[in-house]
Amino acid sequence: MSLNMLSIQSDVAVTLLLACGLLVMALQFTGSASKTNVPILANDVFFGYKTAMKTLSSFTKLMIEGQARSIALEYTVGREVAYNPWHTSVIRKQMTQNLGTKFPEIYEEIVAAFQDELVLPDSGEWMPINAYSVILHVVCRASNRLFVGLPLCRDKEFTKISRDFTITVTRAGFLISCFPRFLRPLVARYISAAPRATREFGNYMVPVIEQRLRSEMELGDAWKEQKPIQFDFLQWMMDEAGEDRRDPKDLNQRMLGMNFTATHTSSMSFTHAFYWLAACPQYVPELRREVDEVVKTHGWTKDAINSMFKIDSFIKEAMRLTGLSASSMQRKSMKRLTLSDGTVVPAGGHVAINAWSVHHDPHLYPNPLEFDPFRFSRKVEEGDSVVKSAFTTASSDFLFWGGGSHVWISPGRYFASQELKAMLAYIVKNYDVKMPNNGVRPTDIWFAHTCVPDPKATVLFRKRVT
Numbered sequence: 001m002s003l004n005m006l007s008i009q010s011d012v013a014v015t016l017l018l019a020c021g022l023l024v025m026a027l028q029f030t031g032s033a034s035k036t037n038v039p040i041l042a043n044d045v046f047f048g049y050k051t052a053m054k055t056l057s058s059f060t061k062l063m064i065e066g067q068a069r070s071i072a073l074e075y076t077v078g079r080e081v082a083y084n085p086w087h088t089s090v091i092r093k094q095m096t097q098n099l100g101t102k103f104p105e106i107y108e109e110i111v112a113a114f115q116d117e118l119v120l121p122d123s124g125e126w127m128p129i130n131a132y133s134v135i136l137h138v139v140c141r142a143s144n145r146l147f148v149g150l151p152l153c154r155d156k157e158f159t160k161i162s163r164d165f166t167i168t169v170t171r172a173g174f175l176i177s178c179f180p181r182f183l184r185p186l187v188a189r190y191i192s193a194a195p196r197a198t199r200e201f202g203n204y205m206v207p208v209i210e211q212r213l214r215s216e217m218e219l220g221d222a223w224k225e226q227k228p229i230q231f232d233f234l235q236w237m238m239d240e241a242g243e244d245r246r247d248p249k250d251l252n253q254r255m256l257g258m259n260f261t262a263t264h265t266s267s268m269s270f271t272h273a274f275y276w277l278a279a280c281p282q283y284v285p286e287l288r289r290e291v292d293e294v295v296k297t298h299g300w301t302k303d304a305i306n307s308m309f310k311i312d313s314f315i316k317e318a319m320r321l322t323g324l325s326a327s328s329m330q331r332k333s334m335k336r337l338t339l340s341d342g343t344v345v346p347a348g349g350h351v352a353i354n355a356w357s358v359h360h361d362p363h364l365y366p367n368p369l370e371f372d373p374f375r376f377s378r379k380v381e382e383g384d385s386v387v388k389s390a391f392t393t394a395s396s397d398f399l400f401w402g403g404g405s406h407v408w409i410s411p412g413r414y415f416a417s418q419e420l421k422a423m424l425a426y427i428v429k430n431y432d433v434k435m436p437n438n439g440v441r442p443t444d445i446w447f448a449h450t451c452v453p454d455p456k457a458t459v460l461f462r463k464r465v466t
């Protein structure tokens with residue numbers, strides 16, 4: 001087959017893929033399209049839904065293309081990780097299935113990290129604290145407790161590399177994408193900080209991987225019996241990799257990629273929610289009552305976290321009103337397309353769903369500009385479905401986790417939600433918080449469509465006295 005034919009075929013495949021993608025989006029969004037004026041490709045099922053889903057399972061190229069300009073993923077988190085993210089299935093399966101068993105460890109890490117980061121006097125005096133820094137440290141430790149366990153998750157240098165990596169990737173990605181395509185590998189290699197960060201991370205991670213591989217070789221079946229059944233993400237990934245995908249450097253790159261994906265999304269989201277708490281301490285007693293009651297019944301367990309509807313609602317409302325991004329599902333069109341309302345998307349055009357208008361639509365959310373923390377738990381109390389109102393549920397009305405087919409929705413959302421809820425519950429149970437001078441919530445900072453909570457804001461903390 002000639003190269004020309006191959007490229008035409010791949011063009012056709014990609015066009016088909018994009019068309020299917022938009023079709024599925026259209027199908028998913030048909031219900032809310034009229035409310036939010038989202039143009040759609042079609043509202044008739046002319047491919048079978050299942051066929052569209054199957055085609056979409058190879059959506060990776062589209063996504064990489066869609067993100068390439070902003071973060072040059074293949075040069076920062078690595079080509080193999082970007083184009084062959086097989087570890088995502090480990091997030092969906094082993095990691096999500098083991099969240100209940102691993103919860104005690106994650107909770108233990110959250111408690112230990114808060115205690116290390118928030119040194120407060122017993123006198124009950126208010127202390128001004130840079131909240132974002134505390135939150136970033138706690139999230140990084142809690143996530144790495146699940147990813148690689150003790151003692152690495154507490155290692156100061158290792159966690160620093162992990163915390164800094166998102167900034168490294170974002171800066172390097174921006175720099176690399178300013179250059180023409182043929183120069184990018186060179187820029188990536190010699191100018192960007194990503195390779196150094198990867199090496200430094202590997203100085204910690206590779207020896208752990210090699211040690212585990214050695215143990216497996218030397219001990220054989222005894223190793224299988226010796227290692228805990230529910231180990232950590234690294235081990236689940238190594239088990240899933242089988243013989244041929246166990247290059248320590250590649251596994252290191254994937255672990256770093258996981259840190260990139262998990263740490264900053266979760267810490268920025270939590271900071272958004274936390275600023276609402278500090279600006280509106282009047283909601284604390286109701287949250288505390290819920291946490292006290294639920295923990296009395298279930299202890300600090302996954303069941304307890306699942307039963308905290310008000311905590312869940314508080315975080316979801318914060319994400320609705322001041323989420324991380326005004327858009328969702330950013331993609332790049334590989335071919336010229338005409339949408340249902342006549343809008344033409346040129347080849348190479350970047351498209352996204354306007355999540356902001358959906359999340360602030362008065363038809364979907366009455367008084368949409370008001371922070372109403374119990375908006376969703378009230379619905380549950382009124383008899384609405386728990387699942388429909390849950391923070392983890394992605395839908396055409398709640399695009400925080402992405403949307404459309406399941407392959408486009410964050411596979412880390414169950415872990416992230418559990419982590420964020422446990423952190424909020426721990427704070428309301430153990431600390432009093434407020435803004436200085438009983439002030440208002442810090443103003444968010446916008447970078448293009450990204451909504452960042454002020455990382456420098458100071459919040460007053462004291463050990464709980466009320």
Ligand code: HEM
Binds near residue numbers: 063262269329400407
């Ligand atoms: C509050 C925290 C989080 C938010 C807001 C978030 C949001 C998102 C969104 C919107 C997407 C879809 C991107 C797109 O298709 O356009 C996504 C994808 C993804 N997320 Fe998350 N996420 C969070 C936490 C996590 C965590 C903790 C993990 C891992 C443990 C994770 C792993 C992933 C992965 C691997 C993908 C890519 C999906 C794939 O390649 O199949 N996320 N996330």
